[in-house]
Amino acid sequence: MSKFSNEYLRGLVLEDRVHRSLYTDPEIFELEMERIFGRVWLYVGHQSQIPNPGDYFCTTIARQPMVLTRDRDGAVHVLFNRCGHRGSRVLNEECGNARIFTCMYHGWSFHPNGELAGVPMRRDFPAETLVDPQFGMVHLPRVESHRGFVFASLDPSVMPLRDYLGEAIRGIDELVDRAPAGEIELWAGCHRYEYRGNWKLQFENMADMYHPAAAHASTVGPDGRQFRRRSGGKGGDAPFFAENGEAIVAQTGVRGFRNGHSSEASLFREEQSGGVWDEYRALLVAKHGEERTRDILRNRRHSMTIFPSVDILIAQTSVRVIRPLAVDRTEVQVYPVKLKGAPPQISIDVVRFVNITHAAASFIQSDDLEAFERATQGFATSGTDWVLVARGLGNEIDEGSGVQFGDRSSEVGQRAQHYAWRDLMSAD
Amino acid sequence: MSNVQLAQLQEFIEHEAELLDEQRFDEWLELFADDGFYWVPARPGQESPLTHVSLFYDDKPTLKIRVERLKHPKIHSQTPRSKTVRVLSNFRMVPVADGSSEHCVTSKFVMLEDRPGVERRLFGGRYIHRIRAAADGLRIVSKRVDLTNCDQFFSSLTQPF
Numbered sequence: 001m002s003k004f005s006n007e008y009l010r011g012l013v014l015e016d017r018v019h020r021s022l023y024t025d026p027e028i029f030e031l032e033m034e035r036i037f038g039r040v041w042l043y044v045g046h047q048s049q050i051p052n053p054g055d056y057f058c059t060t061i062a063r064q065p066m067v068l069t070r071d072r073d074g075a076v077h078v079l080f081n082r083c084g085h086r087g088s089r090v091l092n093e094e095c096g097n098a099r100i101f102t103c104m105y106h107g108w109s110f111h112p113n114g115e116l117a118g119v120p121m122r123r124d125f126p127a128e129t130l131v132d133p134q135f136g137m138v139h140l141p142r143v144e145s146h147r148g149f150v151f152a153s154l155d156p157s158v159m160p161l162r163d164y165l166g167e168a169i170r171g172i173d174e175l176v177d178r179a180p181a182g183e184i185e186l187w188a189g190c191h192r193y194e195y196r197g198n199w200k201l202q203f204e205n206m207a208d209m210y211h212p213a214a215a216h217a218s219t220v221g222p223d224g225r226q227f228r229r230r231s232g233g234k235g236g237d238a239p240f241f242a243e244n245g246e247a248i249v250a251q252t253g254v255r256g257f258r259n260g261h262s263s264e265a266s267l268f269r270e271e272q273s274g275g276v277w278d279e280y281r282a283l284l285v286a287k288h289g290e291e292r293t294r295d296i297l298r299n300r301r302h303s304m305t306i307f308p309s310v311d312i313l314i315a316q317t318s319v320r321v322i323r324p325l326a327v328d329r330t331e332v333q334v335y336p337v338k339l340k341g342a343p344p345q346i347s348i349d350v351v352r353f354v355n356i357t358h359a360a361a362s363f364i365q366s367d368d369l370e371a372f373e374r375a376t377q378g379f380a381t382s383g384t385d386w387v388l389v390a391r392g393l394g395n396e397i398d399e400g401s402g403v404q405f406g407d408r409s410s411e412v413g414q415r416a417q418h419y420a421w422r423d424l425m426s427a428d
Numbered sequence: 429m430s431n432v433q434l435a436q437l438q439e440f441i442e443h444e445a446e447l448l449d450e451q452r453f454d455e456w457l458e459l460f461a462d463d464g465f466y467w468v469p470a471r472p473g474q475e476s477p478l479t480h481v482s483l484f485y486d487d488k489p490t491l492k493i494r495v496e497r498l499k500h501p502k503i504h505s506q507t508p509r510s511k512t513v514r515v516l517s518n519f520r521m522v523p524v525a526d527g528s529s530e531h532c533v534t535s536k537f538v539m540l541e542d543r544p545g546v547e548r549r550l551f552g553g554r555y556i557h558r559i560r561a562a563a564d565g566l567r568i569v570s571k572r573v574d575l576t577n578c579d580q581f582f583s584s585l586t587q588p589f
Contacts (some may be wrong), residue, residue: 080466151528189471189480194581229492330582336481349479356490361468361483361585369584370505 005428013422020379023198029327037062039155043310047148048185054097071113078152085134168261171304176308178284181341189335195361197372199324206305207262207413213247231349250409256416258402260307268298276345317350334358389414442450445514453495461567468573
């Protein structure tokens with residue numbers, strides 16, 4: 001039972017502002033773990049991380065150790081990473097391959113599908129205890145995938161994944177359709193960064209087209225252009241300022257979706273081209289024809305942010321996973337994506353560019369991390385309780401299917417996140 | 429290789445560390461050959477910067493952008509600036525191919541980073557320098573930094589190691 005009434009929680013998110021305790025109150029954070037992270041679909045990993053039977057990938061969702069596995073028949077499972085005997089975490093490497101998973105404490109072992117495989121000195125246990133599946137490695141109540149992206153929910157009664165994603169599913173498709181083979185692979189490890197601040201700061205930032213002119217001023221050269229952030233002879237970099245002096249990024253639109261998802265429109269106007277890009281494009285044309293290829297490569301979305309766990313970076317061809325640790329501590333992983341069937345150079349370029357855009361040492365992310373930490377310091381002030389998300393309020397265009405579009409770096413994406421937060425947090 | 433050569437290379441590497449500690453980034457950039465690069469792998473024993481992410485993997489044009497940004501008055505993640513101090517030790521020559529004009533030197537380092545308002549950070553690991561003797565002096569062909577904690581989560585990293 002929460003110490004907060006549902007009415008009180010609803011009152012923390014107004015139409016145009018949110019209460020600072022969303023970012024600072026440890027009890028609100030605990031309730032988020034229960035009412036948000038315990039109830040919606042959370043990204044676990046990608047099937048390409050476990051290509052072979054016996055492969056496993058350990059992760060954490062809602063602060064609980066989990067493991068994504070592939071069994072001997074090729075089926076994918078998401079298990080709590082916990083021994084059915086006395087509760088120890090079973091798998092301790094981030095990833096690997098094993099025929100059975102053996103607990104280090106008393107030597108119980110489990111099949112990759114979670115079933116109990118072996119118990120040392122078995123006959124000393126009551127026989128009926130050991131057939132109970134809860135003493136194997138327990139499955140997450142719900143697991144569903146879309147194009148290799150595996151999501152799980154701790155809530156057995158959660159709506160189907162497709163319904164939860166809604167129109168946001170198109171962001172996943174936009175990224176994966178760019179692979180000539182129609183599949184992606186997380187192939188090059190991940191960047192790992194952390195900050196002293198609430199997880200929602202990262203989420204708001206991923207829907208924020210308003211901040212780059214100020215926050216990322218140090219990335220703009222004397223010629224008024226930002227450094228090249230993706231490959232291709234054309235379409236790889238872009239002028240930063242429009243003729244009227246506004247940052248072009250801040251003239252760009254944002255969408256907010258039902259269930260808290262958000263998407264930034266693309267910064268790029270031109271298709272990437274030149275060198276290996278022409279070879280890549282020809283592969284897409286051979287498979288899909290010119291018209292469909294032009295559609296696939298049209299720069300629609302910069303990113304698609306799926307509340308509250310993952311960001312599909314379309315322009316940077318990568319996947320960002322957000323993990324809340326505490327009310328003021330957050331970990332983030334960024335995985336460069338391989339577009340399967342594309343020339344290898346395309347994927348190598350992605351690795352190199354993500355190093356300078358989204359790593360802890362990158363030109364962009366380091367200033368965002370500074371912004372998150374300064375926000376956390378600012379939230380400690382008591383002069384006002386309110387944090388504003390009013391930009392573009394009232395100018396949204398309802399595109400149907402739960403999608404609201406706001407141009408000129410509208411804060412419509414942040415509002416969608418906070419309205420979803422409010423609705424989840426104020427429901428018993 | 430004679431000890432004299434190792435002494436020269438050691439002096440060069442210590443000078444490079446001094447430039448970083450003093451934030452003389454333009455002069456640091458000048459130490460790199462035009463085809464040189466600076467690499468901090470993100471996993472122990474990482475074999476390639478092309479097939480796995482790196483904490484840093486900068487060719488010279490990218491390093492130049494990094495240095496320009498470090499000098500930029502609006503670099504918020506360096507307002508206020510960090511102070512660093514490095515201690516280097518255990519210099520060793522690594523054999524290179526006969527007739528090569530390059531030398532390879534490994535060394536160990538510990539680096540402290542202090543920034544007002546931020547907890548003190550401590551980094552350590554191994555440097556592997558490949559250094560070319562050019563007509564106008566020594567140039568870094570590659571500098572690899574193997575951090576002991578390279579596969580951990582990091583808060584903002586602004587200072588080259």
